[in-house]
Amino acid sequence: MRFTIAIDGPAAAGKGTISKAVAAHYGFAHLDTGLLYRAVGARTLDGTDPIEAAKALTADDLDAGNLRTPEVAQAASKVAVIGEVRAALVDFQRAFARRAGGAVLDGRDIGTVICPNADAKLFVTASADVRAERRYLELVGKGTEIDRETVLADVKERDARDMERAEAPLKPADDAVLIDTSDLAIQEAIAAAVAAIDKLSPAE
DSSP states (O other): OOOEEEEEOOTTSSHHHHHHHHHHHHTOEEEETHHHHHHHHHHHTTTOOHHHHHHTOOGGGGGOTTTTSHHHHHHHHHHTTOHHHHHHHHHHHHHHHTOTTOEEEEESSIIIIIOTTOSEEEEEEOOHHHHHHHHHHHHHHTTOOOOHHHHHHHHHHHHHHHHHOSSSOSOOOTTOEEEEOTTOOHHHHHHHHHHHHHTTOOOO
16 A cells, blocks of 8 residues: 655744654654755765765665754755755655555655655645744754744745745645644644545545
């Protein structure tokens, strides 16, 4: 049985948390496609050419311990605008989406570019202020010294770069279900996602 769920949205909207919960609910495999770009971005911080880094990417690169830092997040956003980088990572993502047993992929262009024929598509979003506050609390909780204004500026910068890039800009697929998590608790957002997917009758 193959059933593909595409979940897109901007940074800190909650799509990662929702995607993991949805995958667990249905017993599907999960891929955070943002990790692919973070892994490439991390390599560029060491001086590696982004296109070469993308072509040489391996599963082991996704386990690097530094992929959640603000520096790597910015680097990932920058390499994601490079068409050759995106092309190098497309096959990896599409092969994962077609795996037997069902798959959940979250990112920024899953429903529009990577899996336009996905069985279910969600677009998870929230206001920039709410997303920045979530990211700020996450970073501070990990011991990162940073202020709210810097985090908000970073969120807005990433949004602009992701939405305005020529290659696969961040936007909802025409048939995606929109879930705004600004005023939702985590469990409420997960429940909304599951309810939307259930309407499309995924196999249990």
